[in-house]
Amino acid sequence: MPHVPVIVGISQLTQFPGLEKPLDPMRLMAEAARAALADAGPPALALLVDCVWVSNILSWGYKDAPGLLSANLGLKPSHTHYGILSGHVPQWFVNQAARRIASGESRAVLMAGAEAQHSVRQSYKGAVKLDWPARENPEIIGGGASPDLGTNSLENSHQLMIPVNMYALFETAIRAAKGRDLKEHQASLGRLFEKFSAVAAKNPLAWNRRKYSADEIAAPGPDNPAACEPYTRRMCAAMNVDMAAAVVMTSEETAKRMGVNSSQWVYPMGGADLNNIRYVTQRPKLNDSPALEHCVQLALDQAGLGVSQIRAFDLYSCFPSMVEIAMEALGLDLEDPRPLTLTGGLPFFGGPMGNYSMHAIAEATAQIRTGKPDNVMVAANGGFNTRHSLGVYGREPSPEGWSRDDSAIQESILSAALPEPVKEAAGRLVVDGCIVRNTREGVPEKGLVLGTLEDGRKTLAVLDAGPALLGQFRNKELVGGAGAVRFDPNSGCNMFVPEL
Incomplete structure (x- = not known):
């Protein structure tokens, strides 16, 4: 009989500027992981952790980050994993953990990540002296290191490997598809991210808690430059942050046996992981995401819910275009009263590289525990609208379990790839x-x-x-x-x- 996966422990922390001796990402992550294990309750649960998975760390290098984290916590996992540098990874972790726990392959899984890019940049300026271990190159990256940046040689020669360039390109296609003129669309981007800023302003963990108006976000100026139009700085992920988050999952059976308070339990009700066509110049359209559209339907079907029944969302918000593409996949518009972010999003809460969605999952769990909202959808994106992982969370387990095979859907998405782009055109x-x-x-x-x-x-x-x-x-x-x-x-x- 399949086991029922459940989240029992969460933690988030923000290392705000001003510390004389800021912690490195590993120590930040260890603090978050300890707090997540403590949040679950019984100390003995840590003895059952057989998987330790870590999001890729850009700001500092460690030879074996999962192994080092395990040693710091006194854990002896049989399986460790160091993710690729991609924003979808935390949600992918949860979906993989749910499958392993449901099948009985794992008893308890610790997922964690951290960045300290702000402190690194301050050290370059001479503002702080870092008492950190020596940088090392990672020994193993789970799933294999990507052979490229997710862009082909033609895209690289035109600087589309720079995220703001690529996502701004998507934005102009979205603008044209909606039939808006430039001024009208720019105003709509301001109104969209005004909602995100308002959430961050109330979040004590947010890196930037100033509440910006739509005009302050949309209008370029000396303190809000537009490096790549139509995007201003306040529309872009704030990556220079120091943050950590961790999540602990086990089975319902183990949680009961170990005495984890049921008020802590939040279930992954449904999830899906799919990729779009790898190279943007081989995609039929710039303003959609077939992978995300399928993920939405698969996760909702697994959860036994419709879009109208989802109470809140955390949509990946590296740039406005990704939010708009997700909204289109979900059939949402700006007038929908439901939250599009729980944290404040990557531009305002902060964008700790590949670990942002770990914060979204932790925040979703924390809010569901209070009963408001009673369910949440988290959409995580990696690459250039390339890799999508999606999860639905709530107080009830999935009625369908976690044994679905989506390989045929993945093949159908990739089969729509266009021929390679023309390098010398006329x-x-x-x-x-x-x-x-x-x-x-x-x-x-x-x-x-x-x-x-x-x-x-x-x-x-x-x-x-x-x-x-x-x-x-x-x-x-x-x-x-x-x-x-x-x-x-x-x-x-x-x-x-x-x-x-």
Whole structure:
């Protein structure tokens, strides 16, 4: 008979600026893990932890982070895992833990992660002296280290491996699909993230608790520059934070036997993990996520719920486009009164790289324990709208269990991949998405378009324009329009001239 997985312990902590001797990520994580085990209650539960899984740490390197964490806590797990650097990993951990616990393969699982990027940056400025262990390269990254950044050579040559560039490209495709003009859409982005800022302002763990208005978020200015339009700084994940979070899962049977108070129990009711087509230049559209759409339906079906029955959401918010894509997959709009974030989101609560969603899961658990809300959906994203893991949490276990096989759905998503993009293009190009990058002083520096050629293949091209003309393009919708593209051997890039 399958076992019933349940979350019994959680912890979050924020190491705010101003400490003379800030803790390194490992010590932050160990504190969070100890607190999560203590939150579960019985000390003997720690003796049953047979899996220790750690989110990838960008701000500092450890040879064996899960092994070191286990040693610090006195744990002797039979299975450890160090995740790839990807925002979906914490929710993927929960889904994998649920499957292992349900099958009887694991008795208790500790999942944890931490970043201390703020302290590292302060040390570069000479503001603090770090009394930390020497950096080491990780020995093993679970699942194998990715051979690339999630972008192909053409995308890399056009700097689309930089997240703000890629997500801004998605944003312009979303804007065109919604039929909004530039000013109207910019205002909508401000209204969307105003909701996130309001939540962060009330969260004592949030890195930035200032409450921003929609205009303060949407309008570029000296303290809110637009490095890559249409995004301002306040629309982007705040990665320079010091944070840690941990989650402990076991089975309902073990929780009862160990004497864990049932008021602590929160069930993963449903979950799913799927990937979109890896390279953006081979995706049919820029403004959707087939993987996320399927994850939503699979997790809801497993939980026995509909979207209308979900009381609150925590949607991954590295940039507005990811939130909007998730809202589209869920059928939500800005008028929906339900929360879209529990923490305040990555721009305001903080974006501790690959571990943000561990905070979202911990916060969801904490709020469900109070009964308000009684269920939550957490959507986690990694890469460039690439890897999706989704979970539904509540006070009741999944009526369906955790043995579903989604491989056929995954294959169907990947089968829609377009041919490889054209590296040296010529002819007419219809624009699918575009961005304008600015200097620190706000002067237009470079424009980029992704578009479809007459044979249906995709390509990337640089806008053939100087700063003055690029400045005009900042106020003109290029998406949906067409122009001439040609390959420039001197720059090694395709050049695009729009039809004005």
